[in-house]
Amino acid sequence: MKEKKLQLEKSLNEFEKGKSLIPGGVLGIRRPYNFVQGEFPIYFDEGKGGRVKDIDNNEYIDFLCAYGPMIIGNREEEIDNAVINQIQNKGFCFSLTQTYQNLLAEKMNELIPCAEMSLFVCTGSDATTTAIRLSRSYTGKKKVMRCGYHGWHDWCVEVKGGVPQKLYEDVYEFKYNNIDSLKTLLEEHGNDTAAVIITPLGHPLAAPIQEPKKGFLESVKELCNQYGIVLVFDEIRTGFRVSLGGAQQYYGVTPDLAVFGKAMANGYPIGAVTGRAEIMKEGESNVFISSTFFPNSLSYVAALKTIEILQRDNILDQIWEKGTAFNNKIESLLKKYPIGAKISGIPPMMFITFDKDDTGTYKAKRNDFYTQLIRKKVFLQPYHHGYICHRHTQEDLDYTVNAIEEALIYLKEKYYQARSV
Structure with missing residues (x-):
């Protein structure tokens, strides 16, 4: 009817x-x-x-x-009350950082296979862009191979209005579950490729979701190792939803870097980059990463409480x-x-x-x-x-x-x- x-x-x-x-x-x-x-x-x-x-x-x-x-x-009371308590009894926006980011980074190390060091930002686009900047600094290369939606920043936004071509001309797209499409690109650009960024679970706009075919993610990692490329998993959607360790834990393939967001704080704005310490340390001095609001602790508090509940209550x-x-x-x-x-x-x-x-x-x-x-x-x-x-x-x-x-x-x-x- x-x-x-x-x-x-x-x-x-x-x-x-x-x-x-x-x-x-x-x-x-x-x-x-x-x-x-x-x-x-x-x-x-x-x-x-x-x-x-x-x-x-x-x-x-x-x-x-x-x-x-x-x-x-x-409106999860336990999470919201932790945030309200922080607002009323501690505060959350200061000239210096509160210690909650260390607690959250320790939790990332505990749960996520690739995590050795982490940094925290406000959105998924912030996180993917930071991962690309770290990769380019670490490798000294400039080209990027992408597969998935990675946000609205200049290097990856799909609608190009207002974005000069020179800001994305070194970014190439390959097809999910089609290792030959990546091989072809790397045969031409592999020696100047800084990063391969991919959603470990394929979820293209308006199209069916794809799980990785047997050996696909492993082959992507092998190609990255062959060419000395940083492998980045975009886990903005899969992180803290597919498993507590992300899709990388579920599918058994560990990247060099991974980005998280969305579910990790149950609605509070947060993004995270985590991975191998030697790559992450590019953020000490070689790569500038700063924002007035990145150190705000409300999202850290929400994320810690969210992860606590996810673990405690299975x-x-x-x-x-x-x-x-x-x-x-x-x-x-x-x-x-x-x-x-x-x-x-x-x-x-x-x-x-x-x-x-x-x-x-x-x-x-x-x-x-x-x-x-x-x-x-x-x-x-x-x-x-x-x-x-x-x-x-x-x-x-x-x-x-x-x-x-x-x-x-x-x-x-x-x-x-x-x-x-």
């Missing part, structure tokens, strides 16, 4: 106001055209656990999880268990209703996509599918994979499976039964 359209009047009115105040109303991937325009809310008002509420008072089961940071859930094991059952049920539904959709990913990170066709009908089916879900108060994004967080209840997951089945039935009736009449 076709669901009624949501009441979104406040959200749409606020967006009209926002367009006169903010370029585009809201920035980047949060703009309405990255969802289904007119169907999705544009402004959230509050969140608790695994649910969020928009300014029109519609409540959703949230599978986007703020694009990844919410590993436990919204959160990731629970997420994997819930996600495995959830994904299996969805996969069964997609076989039951063969309308050109498929699920990809791993239990903590899943994505429902539609196979491309010559007529472009897959786009209409995708819009209809995600429209039906949002009308059922299930918040998943058509162009970005979803996540399981700790606070998603079994009731949430069961409701979502039922909502997905109803959406698939709607698509089958619209696109297939009508065609056969």
Whole structure:
């Protein structure tokens, strides 16, 4: 049955106001055209656990999880209280650094295979850019081979407006799970390549998630060793979600450097670079890394408490268990209703996509599918994979499976039964 359209009047009115105040109303991937325009809310008002509420008072089961940071859930009292205590009793923004960064670096060394030294920044883009700068300084080389989304800074941003070509002309892209594409690039540029940066789990925009084929990550590492290149794993999404040691621990391949963010502080802004001490020490004097806000301790306190809870309560094991059952049920539904959709990913990170066709009908089916879900108060994004967080209840997951089945039935009736009449 076709669901009624949501009441979104406040959200749409606020967006009209926002367009006169903010370029585009809201920035980047949060703009309405990255969802289904007119169907999705544009402004959230509050969140608790695994649910969020928009300014029109519609409540959703949230599978986007703020694009990844919410590993436990919204408004986690234990984490927020640790931050509030820091604000009220210690403070957090000083001319000198507080000791919490040392505690967090020790925790990174304990958990992450490549970690020997770490430094902390505010965002994932800060972290990936820092890793590239350290790599170039350490090797004395300038070229970079990339595979994945690595942020919005000049060297890697995909939309090139306002960026001179000379700032990214030494950066080359290779294909995930295609070792020959990297080999070809290195045959030409290997002796002048400083870094290979790759997401150990492939999660390209709007495309199915790919796990590494057998031997792929190992071959990437072998090529880096052969040419004296720093191997960087971009674990912004996989870190503290795939496992406490990241995807490098899960897949058994240790890079030279790795970058983390998102889930490590359950929503508080943080990025981290960690890895071999001899490379990280380029940050002592050869590479300038500084910001007024990098030493702010609130995110360190939040990260320490988040990691404590993840370890203490075996959160990731629970997420994997819930996600495995959830994904299996969805996969069964997609076989039951063969309308050109498929699920990809791993239990903590899943994505429902539609196979491309010559007529472009897959786009209409995708819009209809995600429209039906949002009308059922299930918040998943058509162009970005979803996540399981700790606070998603079994009731949430069961409701979502039922909502997905109803959406698939709607698509089958619209696109297939009508065609056969």
